[in-house]
Structure formats: C-alpha cells, structure tokens
C-alpha cells in the first residue's frame with residue numbers, strides 16, 4: 585500500500601519556530617509543549633496582587649483613663 589505522506593505542518597512551533605509536528609501540534613516536540621505549558625502555568629499563577637490588604641496589624645488600643653493605680657506600692 586502506498587501510504588501518502590502526511591500533510592505539511594500548518595504552522596511553526598511557537599517556542600522554537602521549527603515546523604510543527606503533528607503529534608505535538610502546535611509544537612514541534614513534547615519538549616516545546618512542556619515549555620509552553622510551564623509558561624502558561626506561570627502566567628496563570630502570576631496573579632497581580634491587587635487585594636493585598638493583610639498588612640494592617642490590629643493594635644488593640646488600651647483603655648485609657650480607667651482605674652489607675654493611685655499610690656505606687658512598693
């Protein structure tokens with residue numbers, strides 16, 4: 585049987601620019617796919633810290649003007 589050659593890659597690997605491999609499209613190899621995946625994950629994790637509001641330490645104000653100890657005990 586004459587097996588026809590696979591169609592030419594429709595694009596290039598976005599990572600290294602090599603012809604896209606059918607098995608790993610749109611990348612040229614699994615390595616590049618992993619690279620892209622890791623990049624994607626990093627981007628997903630890189631969330632801008634807009635809601636960073638945990639800096640205010642709560643300082644309980646001591647009640648001033650209560651019963652102060654009059655004569656200092658020795």
Ligand SMILES: [Zn+2]
Nearest residue numbers: 597600612616
């Ligand atoms: Zn590649």
